[in-house]
Amino acid sequence: MGITKLADLIRGDAPGSITYKEIGDYTGKIIALDTSIIVNQFRSAVPNLTLSLLGVFYRTLTFLEHDIKPVFVFDGDPPEQKRAVLEKRAQSAGWSSSQRSHTVSSKTREVLRLLQLLGVPCVQAPGDAEAFCAQLVRSGAVDAVASEDMDTLAFGGTVLLRQLNAKRVSEVTEYSLPKLLEILQLTQKEFVDLCILLGCDYCDKIAGLGPSRALKLIQQHRTIEDVMLNINRKTHPVPVGWQYQAARRLFLDSPGSEPPPLQWSEPNEKELVNFLCQEKHLREEKVTKDGDGGVRQNLSPQEEGERGEKKGRRQTDESGRILSCDTEKTVCRSRRIHRQKATED
DNA sequence: ACTCTGCCTCAAGACGTT
DNA sequence: TTGAGGCAGAGT
DNA sequence: AACGTCC
Numbered sequence: 405m406g407i408t409k410l411a412d413l414i415r416g417d418a419p420g421s422i423t424y425k426e427i428g429d430y431t432g433k434i435i436a437l438d439t440s441i442i443v444n445q446f447r448s449a450v451p452n453l454t455l456s457l458l459g460v461f462y463r464t465l466t467f468l469e470h471d472i473k474p475v476f477v478f479d480g481d482p483p484e485q486k487r488a489v490l491e492k493r494a495q496s497a498g499w500s501s502s503q504r505s506h507t508v509s510s511k512t513r514e515v516l517r518l519l520q521l522l523g524v525p526c527v528q529a530p531g532d533a534e535a536f537c538a539q540l541v542r543s544g545a546v547d548a549v550a551s552e553d554m555d556t557l558a559f560g561g562t563v564l565l566r567q568l569n570a571k572r573v574s575e576v577t578e579y580s581l582p583k584l585l586e587i588l589q590l591t592q593k594e595f596v597d598l599c600i601l602l603g604c605d606y607c608d609k610i611a612g613l614g615p616s617r618a619l620k621l622i623q624q625h626r627t628i629e630d631v632m633l634n635i636n637r638k639t640h641p642v643p644v645g646w647q648y649q650a651a652r653r654l655f656l657d658s659p660g661s662e663p664p665p666l667q668w669s670e671p672n673e674k675e676l677v678n679f680l681c682q683e684k685h686l687r688e689e690k691v692t693k694d695g696d697g698g699v700r701q702n703l704s705p706q707e708e709g710e711r712g713e714k715k716g717r718r719q720t721d722e723s724g725r726i727l728s729c730d731t732e733k734t735v736c737r738s739r740r741i742h743r744q745k746a747t748e749d
Numbered sequence: 750a751c752t753c754t755g756c757c758t759c760a761a762g763a764c765g766t767t
Numbered sequence: 768t769t770g771a772g773g774c775a776g777a778g779t
Numbered sequence: 780a781a782c783g784t785c786c
Contacts, residue, residue: 452785
């Protein structure tokens with residue numbers, strides 16, 4: 405997944421486009437997240453499915469504690485080009501793709517439920533979640549995209565955050581696409597061609613061309629077409645039926661769907677506890693606070709995305725738009741957090 | 750000399766206690 | 768499972 | 780920092 409070796413290339417050839425931050429630097433910001441990446445992270449880290457739900461729960465709380473407004477983006481139908489990769493992946497995992505999609509959807513339903521109860525907006529991407537995240541940050545609907553893979557930059561996402569959940573300071577890395585393009589002296593179009601040469605999810609690459617040569621070739625010849633005219637076709641054969649043009653369109657064309665209204669509301673503590681403890685049989689002390697702590701300032705529902713949509717503590721739309729729940733209660737753990745901060749200070 | 754590839758290994762979440 | 772880092776070897 | 784637990 406992602407663009408092969410792009411992170412290395414940036415670190416080596418355009419370190420000026422990277423800044424090192426910490427999570428507290430994003431207080432007040434709206435941040436889009438690729439939900440499937442998050443879920444997969446937890447799924448590979450802990451074998452148990454319920455525990456990965458708990459991971460999503462904790463991580464979301466961490467955002468809220470820092471007064472960060474998360475937007476969870478869910479994958480839509482994968483584009484045609486990606487199907488080959490998905491098939492291959494599912495096959496090597498020994499799963500049929502229909503099996504896979506069913507399990508995923510039941511899993512994502514639970515994640516969706518949890519996130520709704522937490523009062524954070526969940527949106528369905530028209531296609532690839534990464535692509536939609538990129539569009540959201542490009543249009544200004546969100547301030548940044550937090551993801552572990554580099555696709556976002558190829559899709560034109562202007563601000564990418566990696567390791568946002570890092571515990572230690574200065575471990576969050578922020579990539580600036582405008583700075584990157586300026587340093588590399590590339591246009592977005594040229595950068596997309598570079599990413600295709602590096603290797604992406606949507607088509608093959610030219611064997612024998614790695615990061616170093618790919619960058620030099622693109623900087624010199626500007627397009628894949630011109631690169632192909634200037635390399636040794638014998639030593640670097642172009643893949644037969646190479647679908648690079650389709651991949652290019654995928655990266656450059658906007659998904660098209662308008663940014664939906666984003667709305668945050670207070671967590672529905674009662675249902676949250678019910679869901680996690682009753683349905684999922686988690687220990688209550690892992691989920692709830694003990695007393696009735698002060699309401700947290702960060703969850704003020706009257707603030708919203710600058711891009712529009714005023715109030716409305718309405719909820720709903722079952723077809724995957726925004727759902728929100730309203731409660732007056734504060735979220736678990738907040739009390740403990742407050743105590744910790746008090747003792748630290 | 751430099752670049753790319755393949756093969757290897759490892760670790761991957763978040764929390765609390767010590 | 769995947770990705771990232773280290774090291775071998777073959778290619779340019 | 781290292782370790783054990785979460786279910």
